[in-house]
Amino acid sequence: MSSQIIGTPSGVHRLAQERRVVTGIPGPRSRELQERRAAAVAPGVSSVLPVYVADAGGGVVVDVDGNSLIDFGSGIAVTNVGNANPRVAERVAAQAERFTHTCFMVAPYESYVAVCEALNRLTPGDHDKRTFLVNSGAEAVENAVKAARYATGRQAIVAFDHGYHGRTLLTMTLTAKNMPYKHGFGPYAPEVYRMPMAYPFRWPGGAENCGPEAAAQAIDQITKQIGPENVAGVVIEPIQGEGGFIEPAPGFLPAIADFCRTHGILFIADEVQTGFARTGDLFACEHEGVVPDIVTTAKGIAGGLPLAAVTGRADVLDKIHPGGLGGTYGGNPVSCEAALAVLEEIENEKLVDRARAIGEVMLPRLRALADRHPEIGDVRGRGAMTAVELVRGAGAKEPNPELTAEVARRCHAAGLLVLTAGTHGNVLRFLPPLVIPEHLLSEGLDVLEESFAAAASAG
Incomplete structure (x- = not known):
């Protein structure tokens, strides 16, 4: 061609x-x-x-x-700004000529800081935030759970039917679908509990009752089976991806977020597939005004280069001791330049x-x-x-x-x-x-x- x-x-x-x-x-x-x-x-x-x-x-x-x-796939919601986007390609090429890696934990660089500043500004809520960068959506979710457990001193994590969060041991445990993601790969990580999802098409009481009924069921099960005082975090996709693009019935996400706030549970929004303008909001949580305690992002963040992020309340992430977060490749400088270009493209276009x-x-x-x-x-x-x-x-x-x-x-x-x-x-x-x-x-x-x-x- x-x-x-x-x-x-x-x-x-x-x-x-x-x-x-x-x-x-x-x-x-x-x-x-x-x-x-x-x-x-x-x-x-x-x-x-x-x-x-x-x-x-x-x-x-x-x-x-x-x-x-x-x-009609965008590499599973990765190339939101288009494949080989010129702005992304130009910044990637320029950075690759300067240096491709130092490890931010060894010798830091400005682009990592700039990506974190941008995510602190753009993710839902005007509270004080902190961000750190990793390599993939699964790694971001794992680190969000780790941070929630550290900050709250609790262990239990709640996930939802039809959810997908990754293929690592913990995120595979959080994921609801057996084949092909979990089959034969157990045993799974402990202290993960699954609750009903507000799935309007398949809700037994009908779509019109789905939001409040599903929220009530989930809250009742958390209360009876786990105890809110034992729950570190609730992990949920604002629109479920691999589960079938299930958009929770209206009111479900705000009700779960309110329950979390009341009981000191951290609400973790997995925006890996829904983030960066994909849903007609910059982040899908914004549709119902939900402000998460922690947001995980990846996929569309860097136009096809491997990058992911955890953005959370400063009072949560500031608790973690130096060295407790990080990774050799997390926030690679080439990927960071790609992310900055993606954010410019989303705004400018x-x-x-x-x-x-x-x-x-x-x-x-x-x-x-x-x-x-x-x-x-x-x-x-x-x-x-x-x-x-x-x-x-x-x-x-x-x-x-x-x-x-x-x-x-x-x-x-x-x-x-x-x-x-x-x-x-x-x-x-x-x-x-x-x-x-x-x-x-x-x-x-x-x-x-x-x-x-x-x-x-x-x-």
Whole structure:
């Protein structure tokens, strides 16, 4: 594919912003690479899309065979500002020429401090905050739990049904889904308790009662089974990611946050997937005015480079002794420069507003698709984080993972990258880059509609 600069509402793109399928998916070069992979890579590492990437930018991913696919995945909400964003690439290249590593714990540098200052300013709440940097979302959640236990002197941690927090021992324990994340990897970390989630589509009392009923159940179970005085922290995604883009029913998050505040429990918001403009707010907690004690961030923070952060109340994080936090690569200088560029891009290109505009295009189209296909039981999401949940038929709640996989396969074959999710594997989730051009967003939804129609007629 020839490179060119194309104007869009969110700037310019180096690659032609077009869908183009010139071979089968996967093509011959991707199949060759797949053979090499089978002989070299542990099979436990899986991939959604059976193609090998050669280039990416704006709203497209280009494979080694020259196919150009519309990107509705953003590397799982990582490339919010677009892949190889020029502002990010420029700052990364400049920093890589100066120095790539000293270890902040050995010889510090300004960009680490600047990222922490920015997160202290931008995360919800106007209280005094502190931040430290790590490498991944899982590492951030682990450190948030560690900080909560240290600061409160308590041990118990509460997580929620359908939640996903990572693949390390502790975050795997916090994660609700067995296969593939937990199966065979036990025993798990102690003192982790799971509570019901306010899942409107599947709440027994109906969506209209979900928020208050789920909060009451969770609070009752915490009180009876653990005792609030034993709970160090509650860890929750403001919109659950891998669990199926479950947006908690209104009132649930504020009620849990109020309960935590009353009992000296730290409310930990896992904003790893929801942060950095993805939901139409800079952080998803802002939607209901929830102010967490601790916020974990990663994914979209650095435009594709490994970086994560824990931002918390100063009176919590200041308690931890020097040397109790850190890591060799945490806050790598190249990643820090990328993060500063991402924050500039979000502000300068008004990507919070852009995320809302994307949702205003996607959600009506998805609801109209649901009207034509009774297998779509629920349409949900906020901003540029939307999903459909597939069931066996009209009025049914039985999950339909087979149809979900078939629609995803047809989307991939037609040149649209989509992701699946959900505890039952029956959710199609959509995470387009916030800089995707309007025509590609519309065309991607066209492909999705065609794939649904084809899958339904074949089934």
